[in-house]
Amino acid sequence: MTTNNEKLLRVERLVxxxxxxxxxxxxxxxxxxxxxxxxxxxILGESGCGKTSLAKAILRLLPRNxxxxxxxxxxxxxxxxxxxxxxxxxxVRWVGMSLVPQAxxxxxxxxxxxxxxxxxxxxxxxxVKKDEAINLAKQxxxxxxxxxxxxxxxxxxxxxxMRQRVAIAMALVTSPSLxxxxxxxxALDLLTQANIFNVLKRIKKELGTSFILITHDIATSSxxxxxxxxxYAGQIVETGNAKEFFPAPLHPYAHMLMASVPRLRxxxxxxxxxxxxxxxxxxxxxxxxxxxxxKRFEKCDQDPPIIEKNGRKVKxxxxx
Amino acid sequence: xxxxxxxxxxxxxVDERKVLLSIQDLRVWFELRRFGFGVAGYVRAVDGVSFDLxxxxxxxVVGESGCGKSSLMKTILGLYRPREGKVTFDDQTISDMGRKGLNWYRxxxxxxxxxxxxxxxPFMSLQRILDEPLVIGGVHNKDERIARIHKVMGxxxxxxxxxxxQKFPHMLxxxxxxxxxxxxxxxxxxxxxxxxxxxSMLDASVRVEILKLLRGLQETHNLSFIYITHDLSTxxxxxxxxxxxxxxxxxxxxxxxxxxxNPLHPxxxxxxxxxxxxxxxxxxxxxxxxxxxxPSLVKPPAGCRFHPRCSRIIQGLCDQQDPPEFExxxxxxxxxWLYQ
Numbered sequence: 001m002t003t004n005n006e007k008l009l010r011v012e013r014l015v016x017x018x019x020x021x022x023x024x025x026x027x028x029x030x031x032x033x034x035x036x037x038x039x040x041x042x043i044l045g046e047s048g049c050g051k052t053s054l055a056k057a058i059l060r061l062l063p064r065n066x067x068x069x070x071x072x073x074x075x076x077x078x079x080x081x082x083x084x085x086x087x088x089x090x091x092v093r094w095v096g097m098s099l100v101p102q103a104x105x106x107x108x109x110x111x112x113x114x115x116x117x118x119x120x121x122x123x124x125x126x127x128v129k130k131d132e133a134i135n136l137a138k139q140x141x142x143x144x145x146x147x148x149x150x151x152x153x154x155x156x157x158x159x160x161x162m163r164q165r166v167a168i169a170m171a172l173v174t175s176p177s178l179x180x181x182x183x184x185x186x187a188l189d190l191l192t193q194a195n196i197f198n199v200l201k202r203i204k205k206e207l208g209t210s211f212i213l214i215t216h217d218i219a220t221s222s223x224x225x226x227x228x229x230x231x232y233a234g235q236i237v238e239t240g241n242a243k244e245f246f247p248a249p250l251h252p253y254a255h256m257l258m259a260s261v262p263r264l265r266x267x268x269x270x271x272x273x274x275x276x277x278x279x280x281x282x283x284x285x286x287x288x289x290x291x292x293x294x295k296r297f298e299k300c301d302q303d304p305p306i307i308e309k310n311g312r313k314v315k316x317x318x319x320x
Numbered sequence: 321x322x323x324x325x326x327x328x329x330x331x332x333x334v335d336e337r338k339v340l341l342s343i344q345d346l347r348v349w350f351e352l353r354r355f356g357f358g359v360a361g362y363v364r365a366v367d368g369v370s371f372d373l374x375x376x377x378x379x380x381v382v383g384e385s386g387c388g389k390s391s392l393m394k395t396i397l398g399l400y401r402p403r404e405g406k407v408t409f410d411d412q413t414i415s416d417m418g419r420k421g422l423n424w425y426r427x428x429x430x431x432x433x434x435x436x437x438x439x440x441x442p443f444m445s446l447q448r449i450l451d452e453p454l455v456i457g458g459v460h461n462k463d464e465r466i467a468r469i470h471k472v473m474g475x476x477x478x479x480x481x482x483x484x485x486q487k488f489p490h491m492l493x494x495x496x497x498x499x500x501x502x503x504x505x506x507x508x509x510x511x512x513x514x515x516x517x518x519x520s521m522l523d524a525s526v527r528v529e530i531l532k533l534l535r536g537l538q539e540t541h542n543l544s545f546i547y548i549t550h551d552l553s554t555x556x557x558x559x560x561x562x563x564x565x566x567x568x569x570x571x572x573x574x575x576x577x578x579x580x581x582n583p584l585h586p587x588x589x590x591x592x593x594x595x596x597x598x599x600x601x602x603x604x605x606x607x608x609x610x611x612x613x614x615p616s617l618v619k620p621p622a623g624c625r626f627h628p629r630c631s632r633i634i635q636g637l638c639d640q641q642d643p644p645e646f647e648x649x650x651x652x653x654x655x656x657w658l659y660q
Contacts, residue, residue: 040603046523047494159613189384190550194594194607201606216523219553219596225603242600260525263597264553264580272529276493 006077008037008210009058009097009178014071016050016057023281024067027053029234031071032306035227037177040204040211042221042242044257045231046277051214052102054231055180058212059099060088076177094125097178103187104167108155114163115141115151118170125174133173140169143206144199161192165199172203180212185220197223218261222246230254233278233288240312250314253289287317337374340544341396341512344370346405348391352618363617365391367568369405373512378538378545380555380576382591383565386614389548392565393514396546397431398422409512427457430505432515432534436497440489446500447485453507468507476503476533495526499533506537512544513537519554531557552595556580564588567615567625574652584654586610586630624657632658 016028027050035041045051056062058073073081080092098121101107109117118140119133128136138148144165155163164184171179181200185193201224203209215221221228225242230251238251249255259271275292278284284291290300299317307319348366351359365388373379383389394400396407398414407414409425417425433439440449450469459465473481476499489497498518505513518534519527535558538545547558555562555576562579564572564587572585583589590610596602610629615621621628627638637657646659 046525161613190552190591190594191384191609192613194596194609198606198609201603218524219598222598222600222602223596223607225600242603246598246600257525258598260528261598262528262531262551262553262557264556264592264595265597270528270531270557272527272532273525274529276495 007034007074008039008076009212010034010072010074011058012072012074014054014057014073016053016062016069017067018053018063019065019067020281025280026234026283027280028057029283031236033229033236033239035178035210035212037210038204038208039226040213040224041227041229042213042215042225043229043231043236044215044218044221046216046257048277048280049231050234050280051216051231052182055099055182055212055214059093059097059180060085061099090125094121094174094176096176097180098171098174098176099180100167100171100182100184102182104184105160105163105187108163108166110155112154113152114155114158114166115153118151118166118173121170122173136173137169140173141166143172143203144169145195159192160188161195164188164192164196168196168199168203172207172209175207176209178210178212180214182214183216184213186215186217193220194223200224218257219263230257233283234280235288235315237289237315238313240314244310244312250309250312250319251289251316252293252295252318256294287315337376339372340375340377340410341373342406342408343372343396344406344408346370346392346395346407347403348388348395348400349403361618364568364620365617366395366402367617367620369565369568369570371563371570371573373544373546375511375544376538376542377561378535378547378559379561379563380547380549380559381563381565382549382552382555384550384614386617387565388568388617389565390516393516393546393548396514397429398425423457427508428511430508430510430513432498432501432505432513432518434517435521436494436501437489439501440497440504442489445486445488446492449489449500450504450507453504457508472503472507475506475537476500478503493526494522495530498522498526498530502530502534502537506541509541510543512546514546514548516548517550518547520549520551527554534558552580552591553597564591567620568617569625569655571626571656572652572654574654578649578652584648584652584659585626585656586632586658587626624655634658 011031011033014028014031018025018027043051043054072079075092075096080088115134115137118137122128122133122136123130141148146162146165185196211224213221213224228240228242228245229236230238232253238254249258256273260273262270273292278288286301287304290296295318304315304317306313306315309319346366346369349362349364352361354360369392381389391400395402401415414425451465454465454468470481478484478499519530522530531554549555560576562576563570566587572588583592593608612629615625623639623641624643627633634657643655643657645653645655647653648659
């Protein structure tokens with residue numbers, strides 16, 4: 001199905017609005033990005049910028065109050081947005097891409113052995129027999145570094161880090177080409193966090209899986225990032241290669257966000273961004289960052305286009 | 321951080337200031353009940369902790385969850401009773417205090433919670449939240465109370481004050497909620513502030529703002545400060561000394577510049593190695609992480625509590641004998657046999 005120059009994932013003008021009594025919440029508002037296979041993109045943004053809604057929009061895991069939901073999502077060149085709900089469930093979720101939800105370690109079923117929980121998606125989506133699925137689960141446990149004899153344990157017998165690994169094993173068991181990770185380590189301790197990132201790096205290397213990592217933790221996101229996308233108020237304001245982005249972000253918001261990160265190894269006083277992100281209900285017609293932007297000028301009263309500069313994309317008038 | 325006195329204190333570790341809070345060989349254990357009667361064992365959350373905190377000094381307690389840092393904090397706040405050891409504040413022992421004494425003590429100590437939304441009562445306006453500690457503290461004059469509320473709201477930079485006073489916690493952003501919590505901690509003009517991960521629930525851009533606010537308050541009021549965190553990268557912007565806690569013990573204590581430049585205990589080194597700075601090169605290599613997990617505090621391992629995970633273990637010593645505190649350089653203590 002994959003042609004040589006086809007991206008693994010291509011998202012075009014993706015929109016997800018929610019209906020509320022006070023108006024439409026424009027959580028995801030016209031996003032474009034793409035991802036090659038065996039790469040990891042990090043979606044960085046502050047809380048309330050629409051990161052998690054983006055994950056839900058890509059995987060079509062929608063709540064009831066969806067207002068507008070449109071755009072195109074190509075997985076291996078197939079437009080999966082055109083699929084019916086049943087086609088999507090059978091061919092995309094788990095098989096094509098799977099999700100490690102936020103606080104995944106607390107989303108395990110407390111009364112089912114973790115081995116059986118990991119095996120279940122394989123039985124349902126790959127149609128394999130139980131023994132075979134358990135065997136697959138065993139292999140996945142080895143990949144994520146959980147001792148195989150933990151298969152028969154219950155979630156409460158495992159530590160937080162181990163449960164998180166089990167959740168990742170579950171996402172892996174159907175061997176999807178893409179895994180969406182929503183804040184995979186935010187509730188974990190420092191050393192556990194480092195361990196989980198080691199596991200993710202190893203999976204990427206050994207199994208060739210791609211990742212979308214959604215997080216607000218800029219420092220640890222650099223552990224996995226090949227590409228970076230910065231999200232602000234429902235839009236992506238900058239995308240680029242991690243090696244180019246981290247030393248020199250282009251968009252003023254990205255720049256200030258990077259400057260706000262306290263660093264252990266550098267003597268650099270962190271700066272903060274004054275003001276607050278706009279409400280996603282009443283968005284300004286200007287550039288959405290303009291009210292907080294120190295580099296604002298006349299042009300910023302209009303919504304900036306996405307400008308390409310040396311292979312990087314930035315939504316800012318400064319580079320027009 | 322420019323003042324030279326502070327700089328010399330950080331360099332030499334000599335502190336001419338008076339001791340405000342002194343903790344001696346503190347043990348906080350929790351009973352594990354057997355069915356019916358009797359005690360099945362103890363959770364040794366804090367197991368032999370000693371340190372002094374001076375007037376106007378800011379220290380950081382760094383450790384992972386379950387290392388006992390919250391129990392230590394709650395004992396300092398007078399919420400838990402120590403099993404052994406003493407906490408003295410201004411030469412008075414907290415565990416000996418009666419009701420009156422504790423009321424006085426609680427005015428001396430402010431507490432900043434980790435989760436601001438959980439810490440603020442949802443049914444009270446900001447004015448009532450800030451008014452209550454004053455009422456309990458015996459400030460009967462209403463005008464004085466209002467004046468003090470205005471003053472403290474100004475100090476935490478919630479302008480214009482009038483707009484905020486009638487608001488309820490859910491109407492505030494995360495950063496503003498945390499400011500309200502700080503205002504509440506400050507309202508009785510304490511000498512000591514205990515901050516339990518004050519910024520871990522906040523977004524990156526707000527985090528720095530709150531840290532700078534706390535640092536400013538600490539300096540202008542000459543407050544003593546205990547900053548509890550798991551994040552080593554924020555520590556240096558905030559405190560003069562670090563204490564690293566592992567499994568109920570303070571395994572390394574010292575001035576911040578020394579510890580961040582030259583961590584002695586293998587656990588401190590591991591924590592530092594696991595802390596990322598935003599750098600695309602991180603993605604190219606694996607991190608070195610000690611294997612295993614922190615030990616159970618019910619039956620901590622014999623000898624050094626870190627030895628099952630330590631790469632520099634001395635067989636026959638670390639796994640049998642508890643390391644005492646060594647001082648390989650002045651004012652820098654470490655509980656590790658490597659430095660005997």
